[in-house]
Amino acid sequence: MKGVGDRYRQIRNTIRFLLGVSKGWSSEKEATWFQMEPYDQWVLQTMVEREEVWKKCIKRQDLHTLAEQLDRWVIELSSGYLDRIKDRLYSEAEESERRLAAQTVCVHLLQRLLISFSPILPFTTEEAWQGWTENPHIALSVHLATMPHPPSEWVNDPERVISAPIFEMAKHGRKALEGAKEKGSILRPLEAALSIYVTEEKLPDFERCTVSLPEVFGVSQVGVFPLEEWREEAAPFAPPDADWALSVALSEKGKCPRCWMRTSYGEDELCERCHTVVKSID
Ligand SMILES: [Zn+2]
Numbered sequence: 468m469k470g471v472g473d474r475y476r477q478i479r480n481t482i483r484f485l486l487g488v489s490k491g492w493s494s495e496k497e498a499t500w501f502q503m504e505p506y507d508q509w510v511l512q513t514m515v516e517r518e519e520v521w522k523k524c525i526k527r528q529d530l531h532t533l534a535e536q537l538d539r540w541v542i543e544l545s546s547g548y549l550d551r552i553k554d555r556l557y558s559e560a561e562e563s564e565r566r567l568a569a570q571t572v573c574v575h576l577l578q579r580l581l582i583s584f585s586p587i588l589p590f591t592t593e594e595a596w597q598g599w600t601e602n603p604h605i606a607l608s609v610h611l612a613t614m615p616h617p618p619s620e621w622v623n624d625p626e627r628v629i630s631a632p633i634f635e636m637a638k639h640g641r642k643a644l645e646g647a648k649e650k651g652s653i654l655r656p657l658e659a660a661l662s663i664y665v666t667e668e669k670l671p672d673f674e675r676c677t678v679s680l681p682e683v684f685g686v687s688q689v690g691v692f693p694l695e696e697w698r699e700e701a702a703p704f705a706p707p708d709a710d711w712a713l714s715v716a717l718s719e720k721g722k723c724p725r726c727w728m729r730t731s732y733g734e735d736e737l738c739e740r741c742h743t744v745v746k747s748i749d
Contacts, residue, residue, distance in 0.1 A: 485577035492601040498568040505628040505676035551682040558726040660688040660718040664701035687729040
């Protein structure tokens, strides 16, 4: 039974986190699809894709599979996207486009997760629905709410904004970061600069979502290089028979004391972003 309790706590904590993030939200702050970053877009596309599977579970009254699937999605979200956007949520200026994009996604996630979970967790979801003052849905109860129809961009994008090979590479990245931590070359992933070497064929996949790569990999910087041109440099970091290589180094950039990212120095030893944010508060 301990497992069930842990799973419940994880779901409740995720709902609580999303409720916290949606504080101060109003529909005028809604980021458009084009203001979102690839990682934001990927989450929305993936969620809508999974909802199709969940709907089928509900239709055949298979609440066991539904619970398992939802559970898996919550674990994936909380150790992935929701963890990685914390920098944007807590360090960006409150009304910045980057922060509002992440907040917009969280509002949609919360609404859709509460509706999806309502057959399994009727009281928890109703309590959250009633306590959510910024909820843009008109239904007075989660049990009366219908799932909003997703905008066409969430379903009709022919090319995935972040393709599966990038998440595969992120797994290799996590292993390499663990190795670097064990060796003592870095203390935490945010200190790392990753260099990824991929074939010409895979390069466009990575280039399409350059801006999201540090979040997907959970580091401060990610550089992507064509393997063919950089074969010599990549050789020490290429596993046998692999058509990729990945190296971890301590970033040469200074550590910002406010956000702990290693990107660039602004004034006051803060990174440029934090310098601007702090100045605007003064
Ligand atoms: Zn900073």
